[in-house]
Amino acid sequence: MTDTIISSAGREVAIGFDRPFVVIGERINPTGRKLLAEEMKQGDYSRVEADALAQVAAGAQVLDVNAGIPLADEPAILAECIRLIQSITDVPLCIDSSMIAALQAGLEAYQGKALLNSVTGEEERLEAVLPLVKKHGCAVVAISNDDTGISEDPDVRFEVARKIVERAGDYGIPASDVVVDPLVMPIGAVGTAGKQVMHLVRRLREELKVNTTCGASNLSFGLPNREGLNAAFIPMAMAAGMTSAITNPLKPDLIQAVRGADIVLGHDPECMNWIRVYRESEPGGGQRRRRSRRRQGP
Amino acid sequence: MTDTIISSAGREVAIGFDRPFVVIGERINPTGRKLLAEEMKQGDYSRVEADALAQVAAGAQVLDVNAGIPLADEPAILAECIRLIQSITDVPLCIDSSMIAALQAGLEAYQGKALLNSVTGEEERLEAVLPLVKKHGCAVVAISNDDTGISEDPDVRFEVARKIVERAGDYGIPASDVVVDPLVMPIGAVGTAGKQVMHLVRRLREELKVNTTCGASNLSFGLPNREGLNAAFIPMAMAAGMTSAITNPLKPDLIQAVRGADIVLGHDPECMNWIRVYRESEPGGGQRRRRSRRRQGP
Numbered sequence: 001m002t003d004t005i006i007s008s009a010g011r012e013v014a015i016g017f018d019r020p021f022v023v024i025g026e027r028i029n030p031t032g033r034k035l036l037a038e039e040m041k042q043g044d045y046s047r048v049e050a051d052a053l054a055q056v057a058a059g060a061q062v063l064d065v066n067a068g069i070p071l072a073d074e075p076a077i078l079a080e081c082i083r084l085i086q087s088i089t090d091v092p093l094c095i096d097s098s099m100i101a102a103l104q105a106g107l108e109a110y111q112g113k114a115l116l117n118s119v120t121g122e123e124e125r126l127e128a129v130l131p132l133v134k135k136h137g138c139a140v141v142a143i144s145n146d147d148t149g150i151s152e153d154p155d156v157r158f159e160v161a162r163k164i165v166e167r168a169g170d171y172g173i174p175a176s177d178v179v180v181d182p183l184v185m186p187i188g189a190v191g192t193a194g195k196q197v198m199h200l201v202r203r204l205r206e207e208l209k210v211n212t213t214c215g216a217s218n219l220s221f222g223l224p225n226r227e228g229l230n231a232a233f234i235p236m237a238m239a240a241g242m243t244s245a246i247t248n249p250l251k252p253d254l255i256q257a258v259r260g261a262d263i264v265l266g267h268d269p270e271c272m273n274w275i276r277v278y279r280e281s282e283p284g285g286g287q288r289r290r291r292s293r294r295r296q297g298p
Numbered sequence: 299m300t301d302t303i304i305s306s307a308g309r310e311v312a313i314g315f316d317r318p319f320v321v322i323g324e325r326i327n328p329t330g331r332k333l334l335a336e337e338m339k340q341g342d343y344s345r346v347e348a349d350a351l352a353q354v355a356a357g358a359q360v361l362d363v364n365a366g367i368p369l370a371d372e373p374a375i376l377a378e379c380i381r382l383i384q385s386i387t388d389v390p391l392c393i394d395s396s397m398i399a400a401l402q403a404g405l406e407a408y409q410g411k412a413l414l415n416s417v418t419g420e421e422e423r424l425e426a427v428l429p430l431v432k433k434h435g436c437a438v439v440a441i442s443n444d445d446t447g448i449s450e451d452p453d454v455r456f457e458v459a460r461k462i463v464e465r466a467g468d469y470g471i472p473a474s475d476v477v478v479d480p481l482v483m484p485i486g487a488v489g490t491a492g493k494q495v496m497h498l499v500r501r502l503r504e505e506l507k508v509n510t511t512c513g514a515s516n517l518s519f520g521l522p523n524r525e526g527l528n529a530a531f532i533p534m535a536m537a538a539g540m541t542s543a544i545t546n547p548l549k550p551d552l553i554q555a556v557r558g559a560d561i562v563l564g565h566d567p568e569c570m571n572w573i574r575v576y577r578e579s580e581p582g583g584g585q586r587r588r589r590s591r592r593r594q595g596p
Contacts, residue, residue, distance in 0.1 A: 187561055188569055194562030198537060219562070223569055225554070225576035232558025235530045236537040239496060253551070256523070260530025263485055264492030264517070271486055271521055278523035 002176045004139050004211045006062065006092040007112040013061050013092050015179060015211045015244045020267045021258050022244035024094050024115075024213065025060030027051045028081065030069050041072045045084050052085045058249040059259075063089075064117060065106070066096040075105035082109045094141070094246070100128045107136045114138045115179065117246075119168075121146030121160040130171045139177040140168070141213060144200075150183055154196040157182060158203050165208055179211045179244065180204050186221035187229075193219060194233060198240035205241040213244040216254075227251050235261035300474050302437050302509045302541075304360065304390040305410040311359050311390050313477060313509045313542045318565045319556050320360060320542035322392050322413075322511065323353030326379065327364035339370045343382050350383045356547040357557075361387075362415060363404070364394040373403035380407045392439070392544070398426045405434045412436045413477065415544075417466075419444030419458040428469045437475040438466070439511060442498075448481055452494040455481060456501050463506055477509045477542065478502050484519035485527075491517060492531060496538035503539040511542040514552075525549050533559035 003016035015022045028051050030037035036047050052063055065085060067078035074097065082093060095106035096117040103116055118141040119129040133140045142164040144150075144157040151157050161180045168178050182200035185193035197219075201212050219233050220226035231253040234245060238261040249255050259277065262268040301314035313320045326349050328335035334345050350361055363383060365376040376395060383391060393404035394415040401414055416439040417427040431438045440462040442448075442455040449455050459478045466476050480498035483491035495517075499510050517531050518524035529551040532543060536559040547553050557575065560566040 191564055191567065195564055198562075223576075224573060225579045228554045228576065228579075229558045229561060229572065231529070232533045232555045233562050235533045236559060236562050239534040239537045256526045257530045260527045261534060263527060264496075264531050264534050266489055266493055269489065274527065275522060278521075278526065281523045281526075 002209050002211055004115075004176055004179055005113065006115045006139050008086060008090045008092045009111040010090040011092065015213075017205065017211075017241070017243065018267070019243065020262045020273070021238055021242075022061045023059055023249050023255065023258055024062040024064050024244055024246040025051075025055030025058075025249050026064050026215070026217075026246045027055055027248060027250065028063060028085070029066035029096070031066065037069045037072075040067060040077055040081070041069050043080075045081060048081055049084065049088060052089055055249050056089050056091055059255045060091065060249040062092050062094055062115065062244075064094040064096050064246050066117075067102065068097060068099070074099055075102040078102045079105040079109035082106055086111055095138075100132070103129065103132060107132060107138065110136075115141060117141040118143045118181065119164060120144075121164050123147060126164065126167050130168055130173065133168070133173055133177070134171045139179060140173070141181055142168075142178050143181045144183055152185075152190065154182070154200045155203075158200055158207075161204060161210070162208060165210060175208065175210050179213050180208070181213050181215070184214045184216065184218040187219050188222045194236070197237055197242075201237060201240040201242045211243045212241065213246055214242065216245040216247045227253050230254055231257040234258055235264070238262075238265060300507050300509055302413075302474055302477055303411065304413045304437050306384060306388045306390045307409040308388040309390065313511075315503065315509075315539070315541065316565070317541065318560045318571070319536055319540075321358050321547050321553065321556060322360040322362050322542055322544040323349075323356075323358030323547050324362050324513070324515075324544045325349045325353055325546060325548065326361060326383070327394070328367050329364065335367045338365060338375055338379070339367050341378075343379060346379055347382065347386060350387055353547050354387050354389055357553045358389065358547040360390050360392055360413065360542075362392040362394050362544050364415075365400065366395060366397070372397055373400040376400045377403040377407035380404055384409055393436075398430070401427065402430060405430060405436065408434075413439060415439040416441050416479070417462060418442075419462050421445060424462065424465050428466055428471065431466070431471055431475070432469045437477060438471070439479055440466075440476050441479045442481055450483075450488065452480070452498045453501075456498055456505075459502060459508070460506060463508060473506065473508050477511050478506070479511050479513070482512045482514065482516040485517050486520045492534065495535055495540075499535060499538040499540045509541045510539065511544055512540065514543040514545045525551050528552055529555040532556055533562070536560075536563060 003014045094115040094117050097103050116138050120143045144160040146160045165175050187193040220229040234257050301312045392413040392415050395401050414436050418441045442458040444458045463473050485491040518527040532555050
């Protein structure tokens with residue numbers, strides 16, 4: 001019954017086995033978003049603000065913040081984004097960078113207990129990130145690859161996760177502060193990717209007793225109708241025990257799938273959340289909301 | 299690795315653990331469809347024909363046929379519908395009635411190996427239906443209630459299913475010809491309904507080694523946005539091992555959820571079926587198809 005508690009100055013969110021699924025909004029990330037990258041580099045954070053508010057309104061309980069822009073001062077931009085986002089919303093943040101200095105700057109700017117994204121099983125990364133996690137008392141996303149790369153064998157990825165959890169323990173970081181990403185492969189290339197995730201999530205939960213997260217949309221990479229496939233996959237991962245995902249809450253089918261799966265798992269008592277959100281929708285699935293949102297335009 | 303084989307004169311369908319999920323179209327059923335009931339009673343089967351063709355076009359691999367109309371000659375109407383449907387499509391049929399005489403008339407009219415819907419754990423029903431199943435060599439849906447009613451305890455429902463499978467065995471009917479319906483409760487009333495189904499389906503598969511089916515839309519009874527909830531539930535039931543459902547293939551989100559879950563489970567090799575269906579859809583989930591279908595009108 002592991003709970004991972006993260007917080008802002010004013011709000012706590014628990015990722016946990018018996019909790020509603022936690023959607024970590026992925027939009028604040030310049031990777032593949034040229035315009036956003038350019039604006040962030042120029043110090044224009046209007047789109048970051050808008051993306052933060054829109055994702056929270058759509059149902060994200062946590063926001064991922066990434067400022068990985070080539071040839072820019074990533075630590076400064078990440079810290080600035082974090083201060084800005086914390087000034088306009090109280091959802092906890094997931095501080096996301098591949099650069100240690102940026103993680104450090106982000107943690108220093110952050111108010112509350114953040115989720116740090118990420119540590120891997122690579123020796124150098126373990127030794128750089130775990131002391132930061134310990135020092136700031138935050139939680140951390142653990143990605144199950146190591147110095148040998150990403151194994152296609154899910155049981156090897158499980159052993160990498162076990163190693164990270166054990167090493168975190170050596171630093172005095174409890175397993176409840178480690179959220180494991182089992183790594184979702186594109187199923188168009190790796191046909192067993194879906195079964196791998198369900199198998200791994202079950203083992204991570206039963207044997208390591210850790211919470212889990214994933215980049216859910218990786219599964220559908222390269223396929224048509226990605227949102228439709230992602231919306232089928234997330235409830236299955238949730239049924240296997242996945243407790244959070246870094247994904248796009250602005251996709252209505254996806255967030256609907258999460259809310260529906262929460263009901264099925266008994267995590268939306270009396271279906272109160274579902275009824276609140278969908279009571280005005282037409283028979284046949286919330287299409288009126290989607291259409292009217294479209295009409296309102298950008 | 300149980301396969302339940304059903305067939306028409308020209309086509310075989312296998313419901314099985316390692317097979318694509320089988321959607322049994324539920325539309326040909328006058329219950330709650332006043333106009334259809336009236337037409338069927340008058341011998342006008344134009345809507346039955348249209349419903350049959352539309353469901354097959356939408357992706358149903360089997361069609362349920364029910365002719366339960368008060369004060370009508372149900373056996374004759376059911377037999378007539380079966381002959382008619384078999385003359386216009388080659389998908390196997392599920393012969394559905396609470397009346398033994400109608401099941402018998404349906405079986406006599408049917409060409410191939412039907413799925414008979416249904417037997418329960420009630421003594422009288424067991425003794426009336428199982429000899430019919432044996433005589434015609436068909437498969438049968440087994441509903442897990444008995445003379446004491448429907449238990450809210452899923453493990454009691456499991457024991458009812460076990461009894462039916464054993465009694466079928468006494469008649470020489472193999473377990474592979476019994477498809478168990480674990481009974482899906484409305485989750486608005488029974489909050490554990492979703493977890494019950496997943497628990498039961500897993501036990502039915504691992505311990506009794508039988509295929510399973512359900513009236514999937516029962517889950518969302520009384521709630522708004524039923525299609526959205528059903529579309530989240532079906533992939534979860536499939537992840538637990540459910541191998542077929544009696545449901546409405548004309549709901550695009552629902553059939554999309556089934557196709558997506560088939561990919562995740564590795565039952566759509568190379569994603570060929572998904573790509574065939576959705577390759578022309580816009581990014582964001584097949585909405586163009588839905589809109590254009592609406593414009594074409596009835």
